[in-house]
Amino acid sequence: MDEKDYLNQMIEAGGKDAELTPKQAKILEAAIEIFAERGYASTSTSEIAKKAGVAEGTIFRHYKTKKELLITIVKPVITKFAVPFFATHFVNQVFNEKTADYEELLRKIIRNRFEFAQKNVPLIKILLQEMAFHTEIQQSYQDVFKKEVFPRFDETIKHFQARGQLVNYPSEAIIRFTITTILGFLITRFIVMPKADWNDEAEINRTIHFLMNGLSKGNEERL
Numbered sequence: 743m744d745e746k747d748y749l750n751q752m753i754e755a756g757g758k759d760a761e762l763t764p765k766q767a768k769i770l771e772a773a774i775e776i777f778a779e780r781g782y783a784s785t786s787t788s789e790i791a792k793k794a795g796v797a798e799g800t801i802f803r804h805y806k807t808k809k810e811l812l813i814t815i816v817k818p819v820i821t822k823f824a825v826p827f828f829a830t831h832f833v834n835q836v837f838n839e840k841t842a843d844y845e846e847l848l849r850k851i852i853r854n855r856f857e858f859a860q861k862n863v864p865l866i867k868i869l870l871q872e873m874a875f876h877t878e879i880q881q882s883y884q885d886v887f888k889k890e891v892f893p894r895f896d897e898t899i900k901h902f903q904a905r906g907q908l909v910n911y912p913s914e915a916i917i918r919f920t921i922t923t924i925l926g927f928l929i930t931r932f933i934v935m936p937k938a939d940w941n942d943e944a945e946i947n948r949t950i951h952f953l954m955n956g957l958s959k960g961n962e963e964r965l
Contacts, residue, residue: 768794769801773811778864781871782812813878837894844902844957848950852924856946859928867933892917908957916957923953 772794776785787808791798805811841847859866873879899913908916927949931940 765794765796765800766804768796769804769811774864774868777812777871778867782808782875787811812872813876837898843907844899845950845954847898847902848920848953849946851920852927852946852949855924855928856931856942859932863932863936866929870929870933911957919956920953923949 769790772790773785776790776793785808787801788798790811791801794801801811841850869879873883895917896913899908899916902908903910903913927945931942931945
């Protein structure tokens with residue numbers, strides 16, 4: 743799936759709920775492309791209008807300000823399209839099937855998120871650029887993580903701890919170490935250095951090896 747296919751899917755997802763007109767869909771597509779490439783603060787509505795092939799006044803007939811454009815178009819697309827995929831689909835795919843050990847679970851998580859990141863680079867860029875500045879986007883993801891992802895992750899970690907496979911750290915710490923390590927790899931791979939000479943399979947294996955060396959039962963005795 744290339745970037746254009748992804749954007750078309752976002753437009754369709756947003757259009758179903760928001761009943762977008764063709765011009766609104768063009769504005770949405772243009773805004774996502776430019777926000778992802780240059781960031782919200784560095785993007786003008788005139789640039790969005792030019793890329794969308796509409797008059798700048800058309801934007802303001804629907805959205806009073808550029809901030810409203812971001813919140814009322816980009817955020818709904820993120821929360822209504824990406825959040826269900828990120829949370830519900832992710833949880834179902836990763837946690838519903840039993841795994842033999844935490845290493846196998848890590849492999850599922852990394853491959854699942856790798857495929858998601860590979861297909862959704864524009865969305866990830868927007869999230870990284872704008873989440874720190876917009877509490878509405880922060881709250882949406884916090885709510886989903888707390889309700890959908892954390893309970894299953896917590897349950898799974900405690901299960902492997904009870905089987906003697908993981909260190910007796912608080913599950914919140916293990917979740918934090920796991921997520922930050924995986925996100926660090928994915929952000930570097932797809933955002934920071936996407937054109938580097940990557941051996942993806944080797945990097946996935948190294949990431950798993952790194953995490954398991956720190957989280958395997960018995961290692962806490964050396965810390």
